[in-house]
Amino acid sequence: MKTILVTGSAGRVGSRVARQLLDAGHRVTGFDLRAGGIDHPAYREVLGGFDDRAAAREAVQRADAILHLGAFMSWLPADRDRLFTANVEGTRVLLEEAAAAQPKRLVFASSGEVYPENVPDYQPIDEDHPLKPRSPYGLSKLLGEELVRFCERTSGTPATILRFSHTQDASELLDPGSFFSGPRFFLQPKIRQQEGFGNAAAVAALRAIDDGSEALVLSRNQAGRPFRMHITDTRDMVAGILLALTDERAAGRTYNLGATEPVDFAAALPMMAELTGLPLKTIDLPGAGVFYETSNARIRTELGFEPQWTFERMIGEAAQARAKRAS
Ligand code: NAD
DSSP states (O other): OOEEEEESTTSHHHHHHHHHHHHTTOEEEEEESSOOOOOOTTEEEEESOTTOHHHHHHHHTTOSEEEEOOOOOOOOGGGHHHHHIIIIIHHHHHHHHHHHHOOSEEEEEEEGGGTTTTSOSSSSBOTTSOOOOOSHHHHHHHHHHHHHHHHHHHHOOOEEEEEEOEEEOGGGTTOTTSTTHHHHHBHHHHHHHHHHHTOHHHHHHHHHTOOSSOOEEEEEOTTSOBOEEOEEEHHHHHHHHHHHHHOGGGTTOEEEESOSSOEEHHHHHHHHHHHHOOOEEEEEOSSSOOBOOBOOHHHHHHHOOOOOOOHHHHHHHHHHHHHHHHO
């Protein structure tokens, strides 16, 4: 039995990782701004910000391993200070305290936005792709990676960096209220998102196809190319994180972690419309759009990672969750 610190323990990924580790008989410390609602005798929770040194010191106590999975995700200019405080300063403080506690393993949740995926030099994007983030969020993750490698060099804690694919619970995919899937797939949430970003041309184009009723939207770029990206089920991400934690070969390595095949929106959206009975609109958005494929070959070859949840499987579960919400 080991004691494992899971940061972001109230989040999508962290909460599942924490539960799975508890089920496997480990002691878990959760560290998050929010309570995670985990009730288990082997679970201890520290509430606070990652940049709060006293909270970080308390969280790392007795940790044999640290899974730093928590972060602030926002692409809004107004959130920039909070983003760097949580993801960069918070990671620095947490890792300084971690070094004193001398854990045996460290795993860090980075992101494909470090490449970044939306304007890759080549595809499929592998781990050797140049790191040239374009978003402050992607930059905060790249700086986090540097802090992790610095900690590894100076304290001797072997670390694994996982560059996460976009990740969703299956139940989120057909939920217009979902933070990611709402604006990605539903017309009105997408209008609100683009208003928040101040993208006037996108808002105007989207409003032109909005008749006021709920609708799905197939996003394409300005040349009419449908979006394509990886969307990975949280359960597969958890499996990859636990491999990185337990397999000695992961020490010192960096891996892309995500689904094997990207989701082609031209195929996915009609499937979603059929399952929900919602009308499907098509929008050509200004700019190059989203169109990437990321290789997970390294983690599959080296650690035997094998994702189980194809988008088709996820969407079946999403439809059930939507029906349950409606009843
Ligand atoms: P999530 O938003 O569901 O969970 C993140 C958790 O971190 C939240 O519970 C939040 O309260 C906590 N948190 C945020 N700022 C904090 C701070 N300053 N101090 C303490 N706790 C704080 O995110 P997730 O989907 O579970 O993502 C897990 C990790 O994967 C994150 O590091 C994220 O950046 C990364 N990631 C996620 C995706 C995705 O699509 N979900 C894609 C790439 C990378």
